[in-house]
Each structure stands twice: as structure tokens, then as C-alpha cells.
Amino acid sequence: MSYKQPVIPSLTLKGIDLKIQDIQVDMNTSLPWVDKCFGLADRIVEWRNEKEYIYPAAFEANQKDPIPLMPGDAWSSFAFWVKTGQATIVSNTDFPPKYPMIKNEVSCIFFVDIRRIDNVLTYKETKSKLIEDIFHFFNTLNFAGKLVSTRFIDEDITKVYEGFTIDQVDNRFKMYPKWACRMDFDLYFRDGCYSTNTYSIT
Secondary structure (H helix, E strand, C coil), rough: CCCCCCCCCHHCCEEEEEEHHHHHHHHHHHCCCCEEEEECCCEEEEEEEEEEEEEECCCCCCCCEEECCCCCCCCCCEEEEEEEECEECCCCCCEEEECEEEEEEEEEEEEEEEEHHCCCCCCHHHHHHHHHHHHHHHCCCCCCCCEEEEEEEECHHHHCCCCCCCCCCCCCCCCCCEEEEEEEEEEEECCCCCCCCCCCCC
């Protein structure tokens, strides 16, 4: 898993992990208000009182215990990625040569304490600016692959964290100044290719 700084050397990653880190590296500099930019997060499953709890978590360098990526006060904001479906092989008709590509369904989730990012603007103005920043980042992103937006969620945090158990979250995380959003994507890439050599055989 990759995080704000430093990132994992690209030679140690491949496939979707490498593609997500490519995006995350750009996010580090393009969205400076994000404290932590995690790469692809794990789904951690715990059983407590005969009930299954699923939450996203990532690992930092030299740490054996995962960091739960749940709303909290550790950082003013963070972003992380999760896979939401199984990888599939699809035909490539956009770029020559027309080799098959791998398609993954992924989501990027942002959690923000608006008050700690900007105490000058109103919460509504700051939130609008953050959304504008996020859309501008993904609309201008240039990396070795293809990222197609499929859904944007800016609702109750239980919708943003769809597929995870939000047992620690109470109502204070469902209103300002706490805010979360989620962007769903289809991510296409040629498996096994280096990030600077997308469509040639490597």
C-alpha cells in the first residue's frame, strides 16, 4: 500500500497496485489539502459478538498493524482507494495495437474535516471548492491507463462508505464540519506494462 510520502518504489508494484500509486503520487502534489493519500486499501474483516465488521485499512512503512481508514480526528483529511468488483478482461478499441485490457472497478474516498482545512470561508464555500479541486484533478489526470468516472456520491457517510461497517461513526460525522465523498471509476490498463510504456509489449 502507498501513502502520502514516501511512496513504494514502482519496481516493487505491478498491475492495479502500480496504477493506483501512479494516480496517488500525482494527488500528493495536486491536492495539497489532503494530509494522507493512501493507495489501494485492504478490506479488514473482524468478528465481534458473532457479527461481521468490514472496514478499510492500509499499512504504512515498517508498520505491521493496519491503520483503519475510518472517520476520525487523526488527520484533517485523507483519501484512499478500494476495489469494488472483480477484474475483467475487455477488448481495447481505443488505442492501437488492439490488445485486451484489464478493467477494475475502483473507488476513491475522501474524508475531510472542513474546519481544519479552511477557517476563513464558510463550510459550504470550502466544500464547493474541494469538490471543484477533486473534479479538476481527475479531469486533467494523465497516467498510463484509462480512468472513466461512473458515479459521484456526496451524501450521508453511510452511502460514501458503502460496503463497509461504520460502527464507530455517530451523527457528528454526518454533518458539517465533517464531510466525505466518493468517486467510482472503471480503471483500464495493460497488465505488465510499465507506467511510461502503456500499450507496447514489455
